[in-house]
Every structure is written in structure tokens, then in C-alpha cells.
Amino acid sequence: MTMPILTQHLRHLSAGAALAAFVALGGPAFAGTPADTLVEAFAIDDIISLDPQEAFEISTAEVTGNTYSLLVRLDINDTTRVEPDIAQSWTISDDGLTYTFKLKPDLKFASGNPITADDVVFTIERLIKMDKSPAFLLNQFGLTGDNVTDKVKAVDPSTVTLTVDKPYASSFVLNVLSSAPAAVVDKKLVMEHAKAVTPSDEYKWDTDFGNDWLKTNSAGSGAFKIMVWKANEAVVLERNDNYFGEPAKLKRVIYRHMKESAGQRLALENGDVDIARNLEPGDLDAVAKNADLATTSAPKGTVYYISLNQKNPNLSKPEVVEAFKYLVDYDAIGATLIKGVGEIHQSFLPKGQLGSIDDKPFKLDVAKAKELLAKAGLQDGFSVTMDTRNTQPVTGIAESFQQSLAEAGVKLQIIPGDGKQTLTKYRARQHDMYIGQWGSDYWDPNSNAETFTANPDNSDEGKVKTLAWRNAWDPKELDTETKAALLEKDTAKRAAMYADLQKKVQESGPFVMLYQQTEVAAYAAKLKGFKLGPSFDTNFVAPISKE
């Protein structure tokens, strides 16, 4: 009777041995990434849609930048200018209201359909009428669902005119048109997939403009086209053979969702990914020591700041606002907490944008801050809270700030929360202080200037909910100056106006500007042509090749 059991044991044993041999022998049979495919490890869980006229997220901007063309594009070599993309040239009427774009001839979408003026008109109409998050970009030009068909017209198959409501600075109009949501879509292809919709009070159109389909597909004319997007798994791009520019070197690009810095690093070191995009400082240090790997970085259009809600009676005192700017240990933060991921920056315009200044008037000075607090009648200190997302380096900076405030007698309580939670509170103006970031919505100084210095109605019912509004700050004449800068035709003068605005916010704005984000990536040294761009939609993958 023991025999069957014995044989069973033997069977298990031999199966185990076979398995072990299998694993041991199978070991070396690995390939790295395929020679014609680029694999990037990238946290892409922020993607909610790939429709360029709907999406407004960071990872999506990168996908759109690689799969669509625009009328005009940011000039990578001088980011205060734009260069032609599918537009060959443009003219502006003397009254500064009408822009006429002449398209390059014989261009094709990835689908093979020709790119015509009709597609450009459709794109703008689509952006305005769908009225998703990025629609405000072109609402700024006075375009609405009711007037867009009059304001944007195809004069002939290769000519488009756009009429704006005020004589804006042309740099502003062109910069906005260079942002990802203005990516030109293939009208014919998109409308083939459009779904009928019953019009209602909120949505007056009888079609979804192909939105449902375009969320997970692409209809562009960039160097790549989207093959598949699996949420939280991967975005796969394939070379667009109809691309009119320099063709992509590699056939396929896979953005693989990986959240963990340590995991990204291991996969990079083992050659299972070619580029790791979300490495933390510790892993970056290790990668920098590896001869087979290299790193690259580029400053991005995101600035981090601490803001003081002016509804709080203590925080609304000008001396307190000033004192807090002297209570940040900028040097220590720059050398440790944000090493490799950011650079200390004390003005609200990121470096690289028109008119950005690099002045750094503040440093940690507890004595001076104490003096200022005494002047405000707060020599005995006070207590205050700060809503803080529980991510690094924000939490670390908040703790450092807490320490330096304590030295000046101010007791800071940090309220940790997740991103959506702190943001919900911040938008409702219910915070004392907030530490967060602002990423430029488009590559033009007006994006940041407007949010930091414009606040037409500071009441709780105010409709324009800029950062100034969220912190209940009435910027008074700065509001007027911001509006004037938007209409300044002379680009040099316009730049000077923004420089002035930044200095004034440094003097009296309730914003303690901390640093500008740097994006860093590590990659296999055998890759050629990999470079991060100044914005997320200019992180191009087309020039990358392998050996």
C-alpha cells in the first residue's frame, strides 16, 4: 500500500527537478528590447483620454506631440519663438485681428488622407464645440460655439483664416496654437467614427465629433501613430510612413507603465527597457555610475510655490508675506531635496519662456524674518496650517519650511492629503497655506502671468478662479498690467512687462516661489538622439535610434 504514495513522491520530485533544470538552462535565452522598438518605462497612469482636443495631462501631451502635427510648433532651439509645422507661412492683418495661414502643399495624414484647410478649421471647431478641459485655450481668442464657424474659415484648400476678438500680441496667439490641444486632426477619419448625440441645453451639437473613438485612437500626421493604449499598462506607437518630416528611426515605441523608481532602474540595467523616465534621486545616482547608462535632463514649464491665503488675518499682513519668503532654506532644498529634479527659481515664469527673469532676491534669513514679524505685531509667533500632498519632494520641503518657521516662532501644522483631496480644498479657498505646483497650460508667459497676477473679482462668487483668486489676493494694478501685456505688439516691450510683473509678485505677492521642475531621464548609452524637450509635448521620440 505504500507504493502508490512513494511513486507519487517520486513523480513530484522529478517534476521539481525538471522545473529547476528548466529554469537554470532557460536563463541565458534572453533578448533585450527588440532592435526596431524603443521601450520606455514611464508612469502613464495620468492618461484619461488620448483625444488631443480633450486631454490635458502630462503623459498625453507627450503622446500627442509624437503623433500629431500643429499649424506652428515651438522652436526647440529658441523657446521664445515658434516655427512652421504644417503651416508654411502666415500673415497678420494690420488691425492685428486676422491671421492667415498658408499650408504646406501635398501633406498627408497617417491615414493617407490629404491635410487641407478644412481639417484645421474642423480641429478648432471641434476643440471649441466639444468644450472639454483644454477648450479655454482658444476661448481666450473670443471663440465660442456660436461664432467659431464665422471666425475660423477655409478660404481655399490650403488657406485658413482665424479672426480673434482683440489685437493680441501675435506671440501669444501663435504660442497658444503651438500647444498640444491645437493638434490638427484628420476630419474625414474622425467623422467616420463619430456618434450621433441628442442635443441638449448643455451640449448643442448632434455629433460627438468622434470623441469616443479618438479617446483610444489617433488621427494625426505626426512621426508616429497610436497602435494601442491599454490604461495603466502601455501606450504603443508605430511609425507613420506618411509623415512629411524626417521619418522616425525606429518602427515602434512602447511606453510601458511602471510606477516604481527601483523597478524602472532594474529593468533599465537589465536592458528590458531603453529609457527610464521616473527615477528618484537615489536611483539616478546609481545609474550615473553605470558606464552603460546615461542621463539627460531639461527644465520644464512647471514651477513650485507655497501660497498664503489672504483670508487668514495673519497671513494677509504684508510683513508676514515678506517674512515667509525669508524663511525658506533655499540652499539646502536645492542641494538635497530637489537635487536632479529641480532648480531653485524665485519668479513665477519658468526659464525659457518669453520675459522670464532669474533674480533670486531671497535666502534663508531668520533674523530679518523675525524683525518683519515683530513689525506686524506677531513677535510672539502664531499657528498656521499648510495643506500638503503626500508626495516627494513636496513633503520634504514642507518639513524643512516647518523647521525654519519654528525658528521664527511660527508654528506650522502640515495637513497631509492626496493630490485630489488637497486640490479640492484649495480650489474652495479653505486652506491657510498650500504647497503645490503650476504647470504652464501653454508655452506663453500669459499662462502663468494670468494665474498669478489676474483676479478680476476677488469675491467668493468670482468666476475667474486663478491662483490669485484661490488665495484671495487682490493684485489691483497688476491685473491691469497683465491684460495690457497680452495686447503688447512689440515683443521686446512685452517681455519687459512680464519681467516687471514677476518683480512685483516677488515684492508683494502671497506666493513664495520655490523652484522650477527639471525632468530627468536615464537611458541605455547605446541609444542615439534621445533628448528631452522644454515642454512635455516636445519630448520627441522620432530622432531616437539604436546604435
Added chain:
Amino acid sequence: MSLSDARRSLAFRRARGVLADIGRFAVMLATTYLGLIAVTFFIGRVVPVDPVLAIVGDRAPMAVVERIREEMGFNLPLWQQFLIYLRQALTGDFGISVLTTHPVMEDIIRVFPATLELATVGTLIGAGLGVPLGVLAAVRRGSIADQVVRIVGLIGYSVPIFWLGLLSLLLFYAKLKWVAYPGRLDVAYEYTFTPITGLYLVDAAWTGQWDVLWDAFRHIILPGALLGYFSLAYISRMTRSFMLNELGQEYIVAARAKGLSERRIIWVHALRNAAVPLTTVVALSYAGLLEGSVLTETVFSWPGIGLYITNSLQNADMNAVLGGTIVIGTVFIAINLLSDLLYRMLDPRTHAK
């Protein structure tokens, strides 16, 4: 009362008992589900996170936020929202996930097989090694073998899986290059291989794609072994205590007196009796793994349900969280039922005479 009458009334009473059991079970199931849906729903609405932000993203202007709030019915009274949700859920419609833009059910069908496959491998490893080790520890109580099993179990309990996951990646993936990473397949296969059931090992074997099978095996073995190790720690300890209990029983003494071989006494007599409570232990540990091990899935970039729900939670994607919770609840209830059934089958005392 005649004998046949008595027998009839007994049969009647028994039938009524079964009906009552079924009825009680149905009520229990209904209340469990209602409770599950209600608790998840209200927690989801009470958290101080604006669900509209999840839909439109951080940078949307206020006008859009307000319009979406209106469209999604978030400004209705809470009870009304709940009733609407309940009605939809009863028809199997959990709504659309804002994060993936797919129907939640479709998403779950896509991500669940990944977790199912991983949990199954983990449980097979955990039970396959845990039971023999537990038996060994019980039979050789106090010996070095017992101590070793205890220490192995202790480590399994106390070491954070996150840390162990990274460490094992470092060893088996980075240094020894025995296993593959990240995800479920190498990129070379990932977009050429079309899954059928979503269980890659099964699909690859079914279609005879041996290279894919091998690749899938190399990807699953490390996270599977890791989960297996953690369930091993639990299963071996429970096996040990069940076995000790059985080995002290009189029937073992009787069996020994009868002259049966020690091997037969342990593996056939004692283990068969210990198997009854052990089934529940293994089933519970399996159910636990089926919830999706968030940390393991994160470390190994394993696109399973744990990762899906966590990510949905972080993004306030409440439809996905609710749908996922209900599916997991169903799995949990189903496995409990199954272990109950197994229990009855294995335990001769519960057999109908």
C-alpha cells in the same frame, strides 16, 4: 401515529430545513451585497475628494468642472445618487471608468485574469510546499526541521512583501537572470500574442505557442513564488497545528497498535482528518490573493485587479472602485461557499446518511 406518518413528517421537516437554509443563505447574500454596495458607495462619496476632478483632470477650468458635475448627477442628493447607482448595479451596469473610459465590467474582465493566474500559481506553490512542511514540522516536533519551518514561516509573516519583492528581483532578475521582468510577457510577445481567456499560461499552452508559454512562465514565477511564500508561511503553520491535534487523537494510537506504517498513519489517516479544516485555510488564503496583492502587482508591474482598484481609488474613479469591490466581494463569497462544499465532501460526518 403510524410509522410511515412519522417518516413522512421527518422527511418534510428535513425538506423544510433545507428550504430554510437556502432562504437564510439568500437573505444573507442579499444583505451582504447591499451592505457592500452601500458602504463602498457612501465611503466613496464622503471622502473629501471631488469626483469631477478625476474626470476632467487637475487643470480644467471651473466652467467645465461645473458642467460635468451637472452631467454626472453629482449635485443630486446622496440618497438619490445611491438609488440610481443601485438600479444600475442590479442590471450589471457599473458605469464607465473615467480613468480608462471603458465600461467598468469590461475593465475588470480584462484585469482579473492577471490576478487569477498569479493567485493560482501563488496558492499552488503555497499549499504544495506549505502542507508537507507543516506535516514535517508536526511529526518532528521540536527538531531542527521544526525550527527551520518556524523561522521560514516567521520571515514570511514579518518581512514586508514590497521589500522582499525588490530584493528577489535584484537577485533572480538582475544578478542571476533566471526570471523575466516587468509585466506578464516580454515586449516582443506582448503585442503579437492575443490572449483568449486572459490566463496567459493556459492560452499559450492551448494554442501551442511554447515560446510564449515559456516567457509567461518566466514572468509569473517570481511574483507567484513570492505570493506562494507568504501563503506558505500561513498554511504550514496551520497544517502543523492541525496535524499535532490529529496526531494526539486515540485513533492514531489505535492505528499504531494495529501495526500500520508510520508513513501511512501520517499521510493517510492524520492528514485526511486535518485536511478538513485545512481546506478552509487554503481557500481563505486563495481568496486573499485573489483580491489582488497591491504591493506585489505594483513592484512587478503586474496589471491585475489590485493595481486597478488602487489606481482608481487614488484617482477618485468611484465607478471602478465600486465595481471592483463588488466583484471581489463576489469572489470572496463564492470561495467561501466552495470551501463549505469541500468541507462537507471531505468530512464524513457531514455526509448525508
